[in-house]
Amino acid sequence: MINYSIFQSEFIFKDWDDFNPSYKVVEMQNGLKLEVEQVNEESVRIVRIISTNPGDYLRDDITPGSIVKSRLQL
Amino acid sequence: MKNQEENNPTNPNTVNPQSPMPGNDPDLQRSSLNSLKQMGQNNLASSVENDIHTLTIVGQIEGHIVLPPKNKTTKYEHIIPQLIAVEENPKIKGLLILLNTVGGDIEAGLAISEMISSMSKPTVSIVLGGGHSIGVPIAVSTTHSLIVPTASMTIHPIRLTGDIIGVPQTFEYLDKMQDRVISFVTQHAKITEEHFRELMFKTGTLVRDVGSVLIGKEAVDNYLIDEVAGLNPALKRLRYLIDEGAAD
Numbered sequence: 587m588i589n590y591s592i593f594q595s596e597f598i599f600k601d602w603d604d605f606n607p608s609y610k611v612v613e614m615q616n617g618l619k620l621e622v623e624q625v626n627e628e629s630v631r632i633v634r635i636i637s638t639n640p641g642d643y644l645r646d647d648i649t650p651g652s653i654v655k656s657r658l659q660l
Numbered sequence: 661m662k663n664q665e666e667n668n669p670t671n672p673n674t675v676n677p678q679s680p681m682p683g684n685d686p687d688l689q690r691s692s693l694n695s696l697k698q699m700g701q702n703n704l705a706s707s708v709e710n711d712i713h714t715l716t717i718v719g720q721i722e723g724h725i726v727l728p729p730k731n732k733t734t735k736y737e738h739i740i741p742q743l744i745a746v747e748e749n750p751k752i753k754g755l756l757i758l759l760n761t762v763g764g765d766i767e768a769g770l771a772i773s774e775m776i777s778s779m780s781k782p783t784v785s786i787v788l789g790g791g792h793s794i795g796v797p798i799a800v801s802t803t804h805s806l807i808v809p810t811a812s813m814t815i816h817p818i819r820l821t822g823d824i825i826g827v828p829q830t831f832e833y834l835d836k837m838q839d840r841v842i843s844f845v846t847q848h849a850k851i852t853e854e855h856f857r858e859l860m861f862k863t864g865t866l867v868r869d870v871g872s873v874l875i876g877k878e879a880v881d882n883y884l885i886d887e888v889a890g891l892n893p894a895l896k897r898l899r900y901l902i903d904e905g906a907a908d
Contacts, residue, residue: 589765
């Protein structure tokens with residue numbers, strides 16, 4: 587990887603060894619898939635939208651970074 | 661046991677594979693409150709129609725590697741499909757890009773830059789705060805670029821992360837990667853390759869690095885950015901480009 591940044595790599599990758607994100611893909615009823623990260627017992631953070639429909643990427647209700655309630659226990 | 665809120669299929673913020681997608685609930689007030697609690701921002705009234713899409717690119721440009729959470733990042737897998745959506749959506753006439761980035765993954769940054777530059781719709785960028793390193797090609801990739809008077813842009817040579825083999829090929833590889841940035845910038849801004857290289861390899865300006873820092877007007881004087889201005893001129897320019905395109 588080539589990092590072209592004014593920040594030093596040591597600063598960017600600080601805490602890298604302790605960083606172990608746990609992602610899971612959930613599929614919605616309409617076939618849309620979301621990559622999510624468990625935040626706590628009842629909430630997940632949307633990490634990524636997995637869709638071939640460009641319109642899904644403009645939806646504000648599933649904007650990556652949003653924390654939403656989930657019935658799924660990941 | 662699931663609580664009552666979790667079992668409510670109309671809860672706009674419930675992700676459930678068995679239920680409709682969040683956002684279908686007409687209870688906008690509740691949705692707005694949730695947004696305020698979770699994202700620290702309020703929803704705009706959905707009735708406000710706007711044909712300009714705003715895209716913010718902030719923090720590190722995140723590419724092939726997920727960065728530790730202390731970094732504020734913009735992920736390219738979020739941006740690239742959004743650009744396709746903007747290009748495809750007939751309701752969107754123009755794209756405004758707000759840029760405040762310290763740089764990041766060279767592949768991701770160039771990918772975003774190429775996508776923006778190849779759009780058919782008018783695009784305008786504003787550099788706010790900083791548009792450093794890989795932020796430079798992104799800033800110049802638009803139809804028209806602006807920088808606010810206090811914003812800065814750092815131009816410096818690229819660096820390799822990880823183990824480096826001490827052979828001439830390493831330098832040649834690094835040089836090739838650098839040429840990708842230089843060629844993109846010089847093709848999309850008025851600056852010449854010679855002058856850009858001069859800025860990139862300048863010594864005596866940065867304390868721990870080689871390169872140059874251009875602040876506000878200096879970026880325009882060096883033919884990198886088109887204009888020193890802020891939000892209103894950016895929107896006026898974008899509106900002008902939209903109207904001009906519609907007239908063609």
